[in-house]
Amino acid sequence: MNTKPESQSLAAWVEETREGIDSGRFPVRAFNDQAVYDLEQERLFSKTWCFLAHESEIPHPGDYVTRYIGNNNLIVARDEHGEIHANLNMCRHRGNVMCKAEMGNASHFRCSYHGWTYKNSGELVGVPYMKEGYEGRLKRKDWGLVRVRVDSYEGLVFGCLDPEAPPLDEYLGGFQFYLDLYLKHGLGGVEVHGPPDHWIADTDWKICTENFAGDGYHTPVAHQWGFHLGYFPSSGSTHSQGWAVSIRGKGHGIGLGHGPNFPPFGGFPDDLVAEMKQSLSPEQVEVFSRTRTAVGSVFPNLSFLMQPFSLEPGEIGVRFVTMRLYHPVGPGRMEMYSWCLVPKNASQEYKKEAYRAYTLAFGQAGTFEQDDFENWTKVTQAAGMTMVRGVDFPYIMGMDSAPDPEFPGPGHAVVPYVNDTNFRNLWSRWADYLAGEA
Numbered sequence: 539m540n541t542k543p544e545s546q547s548l549a550a551w552v553e554e555t556r557e558g559i560d561s562g563r564f565p566v567r568a569f570n571d572q573a574v575y576d577l578e579q580e581r582l583f584s585k586t587w588c589f590l591a592h593e594s595e596i597p598h599p600g601d602y603v604t605r606y607i608g609n610n611n612l613i614v615a616r617d618e619h620g621e622i623h624a625n626l627n628m629c630r631h632r633g634n635v636m637c638k639a640e641m642g643n644a645s646h647f648r649c650s651y652h653g654w655t656y657k658n659s660g661e662l663v664g665v666p667y668m669k670e671g672y673e674g675r676l677k678r679k680d681w682g683l684v685r686v687r688v689d690s691y692e693g694l695v696f697g698c699l700d701p702e703a704p705p706l707d708e709y710l711g712g713f714q715f716y717l718d719l720y721l722k723h724g725l726g727g728v729e730v731h732g733p734p735d736h737w738i739a740d741t742d743w744k745i746c747t748e749n750f751a752g753d754g755y756h757t758p759v760a761h762q763w764g765f766h767l768g769y770f771p772s773s774g775s776t777h778s779q780g781w782a783v784s785i786r787g788k789g790h791g792i793g794l795g796h797g798p799n800f801p802p803f804g805g806f807p808d809d810l811v812a813e814m815k816q817s818l819s820p821e822q823v824e825v826f827s828r829t830r831t832a833v834g835s836v837f838p839n840l841s842f843l844m845q846p847f848s849l850e851p852g853e854i855g856v857r858f859v860t861m862r863l864y865h866p867v868g869p870g871r872m873e874m875y876s877w878c879l880v881p882k883n884a885s886q887e888y889k890k891e892a893y894r895a896y897t898l899a900f901g902q903a904g905t906f907e908q909d910d911f912e913n914w915t916k917v918t919q920a921a922g923m924t925m926v927r928g929v930d931f932p933y934i935m936g937m938d939s940a941p942d943p944e945f946p947g948p949g950h951a952v953v954p955y956v957n958d959t960n961f962r963n964l965w966s967r968w969a970d971y972l973a974g975e976a
């Protein structure tokens with residue numbers, strides 16, 4: 539075993555990592571290391587488009603949530619005109635936190651230190667002792683909250699710290715086709731079912747992004763109880779059927795698992811399927827109708843999963859969608875946000891059933907979640923051991939897979955679904971950012 543000295547420069551390590559990915563190797567150290575974490579803050583989260591909120595979390599003027607991009611805490615608020623803004627949650631006077639709640643409704647934020655007051659859009663409107671103290675030298679328009687770029691796709695609000703970064707559309711690069719599988723559930727789209735489940739986990743955020751970029755390999759093993767008890771309407775041996783699709787050079791990836799004999803759009807109510815056929819393109823309908831499980835990640839740290847889950851063992855199940863955000867808070871440590879998305883136009887009864895299915899499988903106490911985090915925290919612990927320096931993981935599944943020429947969607951689609959192609963694409967994008975070349 540090659541245990542490299544700690545003195546190897548980080549830049550050299552990143553270069554070596556980039557070269558290794560092409561031959562199907564990725565270093566264990568990436569998943570729990572202070573220097574790697576610091577470099578991610580500096581070079582990755584400062585440049586990528588990161589998910590902030592779903593529009594339905596802040597539907598009314600004044601509604602806000604506080605969220606993060608990297609280590610930057612932001613207030614994401616809807617102003618009186620309905621426009622959404624993201625501003626750094628820091629007073630421009632001496633840096634106090636402006637908003638201490640995670641969500642709420644406010645037209646203004648008043649600093650608890652010296653009383654500067656800002657509109658929820660970020661403009662400074664109130665300064666105590668303005669005349670006597672500043673004697674006309676302070677121009678309020680110059681001292682608003684620090685603004686962050688925002689853009690949205692189908693209700694997903696993203697922010698970007700880099701004013702020079704390409705627009706969101708270009709960043710998503712065709713992955714919108716797959717996001718629609720989670721978002722265009724009927725003509726009304728989707729909404730969040732309540733606030734997110736939110737907890738801290740001793741897990742590196744990248745392990746989650748990778749798993750949700752299409753790790754069908756772990757499902758029949760880590761979640762085998764679901765098959766055995768009949769909650770998951772398929773058998774483990776057939777779970778590998780389907781496509782793994784990646785958007786080359788962008789880092790996004792999705793696994794589209796099929797179920798043998800699984801009915802088209804199985805698990806959705808009929809009226810919703812009729813609406814989906816109107817809201818989706820014919821190519822999307824072709825892919826979507828055959829997909830039983832869709833598990834995808836938007837680079838760097840947002841994921842989605844849609845699958846049927848049987849509330850009564852043996853039944854076809856109810857489709858639910860979970861959206862999750864992995865916010866890194868230290869090497870090998872993250873805050874998890876997990877939402878259930880439901881179709882706006884569905885009946886209350888279906889929304890309730892879908893939420894029940896989500897809660898049984900995902901969220902803080904979800905059974906699938908427990909299975910996954912048990913493994914992910916152990917992987918993270920292992921990655922923090924000193925002897926793992928110089929040790930790699932194999933990413934050689936599907937090294938020679940050619941893209942499926944029949945596949946109707948964008949991106950690089952390979953079969954079988956159990957494949958490392960999406961992960962090589964993910965790590966290659968990650969390494970580009972760390973090298974400062976994204």
Ligand code: FES
Nearest residue numbers: 629631632649652
């Ligand atoms: S720190 Fe906010 S008013 Fe002084």
Ligand SMILES: [Fe+2]
Nearest residue numbers: 756760906910
């Ligand atoms: Fe899992």
